[in-house]
Amino acid sequence: MTQTRGEFALIRRFFQRPTKRSPLGVGDDCALLAPRPGMQLAVSSDMLLQDRHFFPDVAPQLLGHKALAVNLSDLAACGAKPLAFTLAIAMPKASAAWCQAFSKGLFALADAHDCELIGGDTIQGPLSICITVFGEVPQGQALLRSQAQVGDDIWVSGHLGDARLALEALLRQHVLPARVLSQARQRLEQPTPRVELGQALRGIANSAIDLSDGLMGDLGHILVASRVGACLELQVTRSLLKAAQHPQMRMLATSRVDICTLSGGDDYELCFTAAPSQRAAVLQAAQSCATPVSRIGQIEAEPGLRLRSPEGDLLQPPRWVSSFNHFS
Amino acid sequence: MTQTRGEFALIRRFFQRPTKRSPLGVGDDCALLAPRPGMQLAVSSDMLLQDRHFFPDVAPQLLGHKALAVNLSDLAACGAKPLAFTLAIAMPKASAAWCQAFSKGLFALADAHDCELIGGDTIQGPLSICITVFGEVPQGQALLRSQAQVGDDIWVSGHLGDARLALEALLRQHVLPARVLSQARQRLEQPTPRVELGQALRGIANSAIDLSDGLMGDLGHILVASRVGACLELQVTRSLLKAAQHPQMRMLATSRVDICTLSGGDDYELCFTAAPSQRAAVLQAAQSCATPVSRIGQIEAEPGLRLRSPEGDLLQPPRWVSSFNHFS
Numbered sequence: 001m002t003q004t005r006g007e008f009a010l011i012r013r014f015f016q017r018p019t020k021r022s023p024l025g026v027g028d029d030c031a032l033l034a035p036r037p038g039m040q041l042a043v044s045s046d047m048l049l050q051d052r053h054f055f056p057d058v059a060p061q062l063l064g065h066k067a068l069a070v071n072l073s074d075l076a077a078c079g080a081k082p083l084a085f086t087l088a089i090a091m092p093k094a095s096a097a098w099c100q101a102f103s104k105g106l107f108a109l110a111d112a113h114d115c116e117l118i119g120g121d122t123i124q125g126p127l128s129i130c131i132t133v134f135g136e137v138p139q140g141q142a143l144l145r146s147q148a149q150v151g152d153d154i155w156v157s158g159h160l161g162d163a164r165l166a167l168e169a170l171l172r173q174h175v176l177p178a179r180v181l182s183q184a185r186q187r188l189e190q191p192t193p194r195v196e197l198g199q200a201l202r203g204i205a206n207s208a209i210d211l212s213d214g215l216m217g218d219l220g221h222i223l224v225a226s227r228v229g230a231c232l233e234l235q236v237t238r239s240l241l242k243a244a245q246h247p248q249m250r251m252l253a254t255s256r257v258d259i260c261t262l263s264g265g266d267d268y269e270l271c272f273t274a275a276p277s278q279r280a281a282v283l284q285a286a287q288s289c290a291t292p293v294s295r296i297g298q299i300e301a302e303p304g305l306r307l308r309s310p311e312g313d314l315l316q317p318p319r320w321v322s323s324f325n326h327f328s
Numbered sequence: 329m330t331q332t333r334g335e336f337a338l339i340r341r342f343f344q345r346p347t348k349r350s351p352l353g354v355g356d357d358c359a360l361l362a363p364r365p366g367m368q369l370a371v372s373s374d375m376l377l378q379d380r381h382f383f384p385d386v387a388p389q390l391l392g393h394k395a396l397a398v399n400l401s402d403l404a405a406c407g408a409k410p411l412a413f414t415l416a417i418a419m420p421k422a423s424a425a426w427c428q429a430f431s432k433g434l435f436a437l438a439d440a441h442d443c444e445l446i447g448g449d450t451i452q453g454p455l456s457i458c459i460t461v462f463g464e465v466p467q468g469q470a471l472l473r474s475q476a477q478v479g480d481d482i483w484v485s486g487h488l489g490d491a492r493l494a495l496e497a498l499l500r501q502h503v504l505p506a507r508v509l510s511q512a513r514q515r516l517e518q519p520t521p522r523v524e525l526g527q528a529l530r531g532i533a534n535s536a537i538d539l540s541d542g543l544m545g546d547l548g549h550i551l552v553a554s555r556v557g558a559c560l561e562l563q564v565t566r567s568l569l570k571a572a573q574h575p576q577m578r579m580l581a582t583s584r585v586d587i588c589t590l591s592g593g594d595d596y597e598l599c600f601t602a603a604p605s606q607r608a609a610v611l612q613a614a615q616s617c618a619t620p621v622s623r624i625g626q627i628e629a630e631p632g633l634r635l636r637s638p639e640g641d642l643l644q645p646p647r648w649v650s651s652f653n654h655f656s
Contacts, residue, residue, distance in 0.1 A: 029406050032371070042360055043358055043446065047418060077358070078356065088458045120373050125380050128453070128456060130416045137360070142352065146356075208357075
């Protein structure tokens, strides 16, 4: 993490802040973390690239928010409490205005979760951001993908698909009413990581994952890791696209709703499974952190993922329900 | 750390290995680390970009080595024992041959230091690599930049400047004899992080830093953080360029030797300070890990960095002795 003069001025000005909890923060070869006794450290690392994960003209303040949000979402999915993060960032030039706006969005979210910046790297290059985030979770209590049980309810938090709908509108694949676009775009550019819900679900949920690449693909990871299958209720998943509830959106094709909710991507909601006996506990956990949750289906012994139509027919997921593939 | 299918195949094949020590490795939303009681976790994050940190035609096996080596070097500088790392990598296409070679170089070094891959991210984009490395250090024993004391000896490990000499030859700024180039190029492309020396210096050295951006710039960070100055013996620093000792290199200009040794960059040696009373202990620590060390100067109360010529004159560092500036 050695830095040089030009960078140092920037880092001191925008990114270097005293750490409250970590023994050593930005400015040495390493940062130091001291997890509390009995705690395991949860670690996640994500890289965001311009043109791949965000538009070149995205407001830097929103990008600062999102870069941390997608990592906090991984902590949420394992039920960890955020502690700290490192930030490695490549930028084409050292722009004070850009750094100021980026750091404003970054730290607003970091402060909201008491998650402190402890180190990183700043280099010249095409804009890319790599954040590694650290959280703590009591030993043995992390929520895993591999512990879904046959008979579990499948739940998701919040709404699904609005980010995809906004992305398609920004790519001019369709036109949305201004108010709908504005709300959906906020879901795309300023996702809310479900950090409190993840922690509240420890000891209640059997498995969890965060929805970054689309419900069916990400739920698929739980199914593979847990060696089980699932059936989803289409009637419920279709109700998860918030934009579709807007009066001006009533004509939205069902197929479009299904594409957005089932394979949208960029939702950063939690998908988790819990025994039916835990329904009241799940609802109470969700209420305690003011996060809506919906029960969308069931874990089954038969491998694979099925959809139950509103008419009660069992359907195989159509071909478009393949999760976002980074190498497609 | 959510991955999708195309990537998964790659990751499973080349990057996913069982973890021996960490409770949870690659393949969930987070990895889990369990530091031992009384230990602090040292964390460092570095990003390497093509054209900025390595040539497009560098052998992927060497790149795998170097990407981890520069991070292990940060752990070395704080005296930490490597534990684990995350790897976020963007690559233009999913090439099995490239991943195989890259992972071979990466894991050879990782295994040598018992440092396990616990998670990461794989995306499509211009080649860039972000590694975050974790090590453990007994509480309060980390070597810091800020603890150099007036009167301390200044030491460096190994040789300095060969990486710079190789870089200049590869950029066709000069021609080196084949054998000299081969040795110097290895220093550039396969640096040896001084992990054992860093740990051996705990309780002996007062301050330490790893040399990534050039001796004078990096030593400058110690001086600023410790609010002290220093004087270096040019006679000694000039002896640190190993290539200059080759018979065919006897005509190398002194100014070239000084540029390489004083501001070369990419050395990944340790620079550290210790009280003169610790000289025997330093030498014994160095011997215990078969790493040569040289005493190159002294910490002084007067701020700034001075050079003492072989004739005993005090010189101010020339203008070219400014450390590599990422935003220059």
